[in-house]
Amino acid sequence: MPRALWNGSLSFGLVNVPVALHSAVRDLDVHFHQLHAKDGARIEMRRFCSEEDREVDLDEIGSGYDLDGTQVVLTDDELESLSPARTRTIEIASFVDLADIDPLLFDHPYWLVPTGESQGPLRAYRLLVEVMGGTERVALGRFVLRTKEHLVAVRVRDGLLALTTMRFADEVRDTDGIDAGGRKPPKEQLDQAVALVDALTVDWDPSAYEDRYRKRLQAIVRKKQQGQTIKAPAQGEQPSPTTDLMAALRKTLDELGGRGGRGPSEGGAGDADGGQELDRLSRDELYQRAREADVPGRSSMSKDELVGALTRGR
Amino acid sequence: MAARSLWNGTIAFGAVSVPVRLHTAVDSSTVHFHEVHLKDGARIRHRRFCSKEDREVPKEEVVRGYEVRQDEYVVVDKEDVDAAAGERTHIIDVEHFVDAEQIDPVFYDRAYFLGAGKGGGDAFRLLREAMARRGRAAIGRFTFHNREYLAVIRPYEDVLVVHTMRFADELLHGGELEVPEAGRKPDEREVEMAGRLVESLHEDFDPAAHHDEYRDLIMQAIQAKANGSDLPVEQRDEGDRSDDLLAALQASMKGS
Numbered sequence: 001m002p003r004a005l006w007n008g009s010l011s012f013g014l015v016n017v018p019v020a021l022h023s024a025v026r027d028l029d030v031h032f033h034q035l036h037a038k039d040g041a042r043i044e045m046r047r048f049c050s051e052e053d054r055e056v057d058l059d060e061i062g063s064g065y066d067l068d069g070t071q072v073v074l075t076d077d078e079l080e081s082l083s084p085a086r087t088r089t090i091e092i093a094s095f096v097d098l099a100d101i102d103p104l105l106f107d108h109p110y111w112l113v114p115t116g117e118s119q120g121p122l123r124a125y126r127l128l129v130e131v132m133g134g135t136e137r138v139a140l141g142r143f144v145l146r147t148k149e150h151l152v153a154v155r156v157r158d159g160l161l162a163l164t165t166m167r168f169a170d171e172v173r174d175t176d177g178i179d180a181g182g183r184k185p186p187k188e189q190l191d192q193a194v195a196l197v198d199a200l201t202v203d204w205d206p207s208a209y210e211d212r213y214r215k216r217l218q219a220i221v222r223k224k225q226q227g228q229t230i231k232a233p234a235q236g237e238q239p240s241p242t243t244d245l246m247a248a249l250r251k252t253l254d255e256l257g258g259r260g261g262r263g264p265s266e267g268g269a270g271d272a273d274g275g276q277e278l279d280r281l282s283r284d285e286l287y288q289r290a291r292e293a294d295v296p297g298r299s300s301m302s303k304d305e306l307v308g309a310l311t312r313g314r
Numbered sequence: 315m316a317a318r319s320l321w322n323g324t325i326a327f328g329a330v331s332v333p334v335r336l337h338t339a340v341d342s343s344t345v346h347f348h349e350v351h352l353k354d355g356a357r358i359r360h361r362r363f364c365s366k367e368d369r370e371v372p373k374e375e376v377v378r379g380y381e382v383r384q385d386e387y388v389v390v391d392k393e394d395v396d397a398a399a400g401e402r403t404h405i406i407d408v409e410h411f412v413d414a415e416q417i418d419p420v421f422y423d424r425a426y427f428l429g430a431g432k433g434g435g436d437a438f439r440l441l442r443e444a445m446a447r448r449g450r451a452a453i454g455r456f457t458f459h460n461r462e463y464l465a466v467i468r469p470y471e472d473v474l475v476v477h478t479m480r481f482a483d484e485l486l487h488g489g490e491l492e493v494p495e496a497g498r499k500p501d502e503r504e505v506e507m508a509g510r511l512v513e514s515l516h517e518d519f520d521p522a523a524h525h526d527e528y529r530d531l532i533m534q535a536i537q538a539k540a541n542g543s544d545l546p547v548e549q550r551d552e553g554d555r556s557d558d559l560l561a562a563l564q565a566s567m568k569g570s
Contacts, residue, residue: 151524201413
């Protein structure tokens, strides 16, 4: 098992559990090293002072920040002593529902593994797994990893506590400047498009996908090793935008024919009447109602979709 | 104001082509520092040295190598690596759709916004609404910055978001970790008490309620140092480290 990235404790009320943080992602990328062409020796990066023109040790280096044209330098010790508690403890402040967190906010996944011999904390870890395991509850907390504070979601996977660092809401841009497209599609067109989406729908199976880029790069390295030359494939042509949407949808559906996917799982297309009073509510109010009705996928729905989902749910 | 795009391409599903523009979705709040020599405040420069000759090497003399065995490398140039990117460089080819809720968040890696591209407003809107109607996400592959990614596209507010995905073999399963076994399982009273504590701390998720406070602390420290005053040191209660689980749970309930 690789060395832990961080050691600290998970605190939950007055219960403290010593834990080690491990990345849940293994690095399978094909990595290259810089070499000196002449002798094939590895290149080393050395740190030099630009003033004195001499090599400098890591402990002679601080962190510089440009504050309105003036450089301010902080030492590693100063940075570390800013908030000892935040850097040592993942403090769970509340519990929320997983379905309320938009996946856009999730960043990197990790595992939390209990450490130490003491039986009390080990039991406390098991207790959290047992209590949270049967629910869709996620513990929200925060901690500082490598001078960056993270909001984190802790939940149960494979009988262990899994931690995912999250982006703060103010790190996500708003979508105001993004082109949301043209007209609302006519009902007939939308029904055809929904039928096409249904026909192409399968169950999510992550093991069905392999990293073709990694495979190709490995093959290229093998060929190079045998002294073969590599030819880059020609660039593909860019298709032009579809002008007759209806014809393109029909053509694709015809081509798919009986092949189909899983087929439509829910009935009812189109916004039925009765959405009018909902139309007057704000997105927040609609979201609140969607939460009460446990509407799936609500966290990323627009106002119109919330109205649609709530209308259909009646 | 229209946002700048990082990549222009086409989502292709069946005979339908939807021109799209890719935009940045996330800005990190990390405070960026540069390396400084403490003694004289001068910038640190990184220089390339040959480890064998112990002398500085200009960039032109540096090549990329893949280590096949200890200290044995195959030299690979930029064109070789680019060849791995694949040919359909500006198309997101939709293979199929899945229920967005089936995708565990651990698979999502980076995220970008997708907006309608030139001449494709209606097709973009149609695709977005059809996916939203069914709660579906599209799965496809695309090449971005000379690397092919598995991508998931799903509706987000009035536009689309595209996530590059991690592959199943990149994820570490919980069973691969060494976990010490607890001698005695939590008893009924502890489970009941902890369950009550979880419920008492349950709230609606409000993303805007959370803010990077540590960033503020770093910025305060930078200001303080610039003014020549003392650096702020945050004191927080780290709590007792008690082995009596039940007592700790009870005390937490009183406090919450």
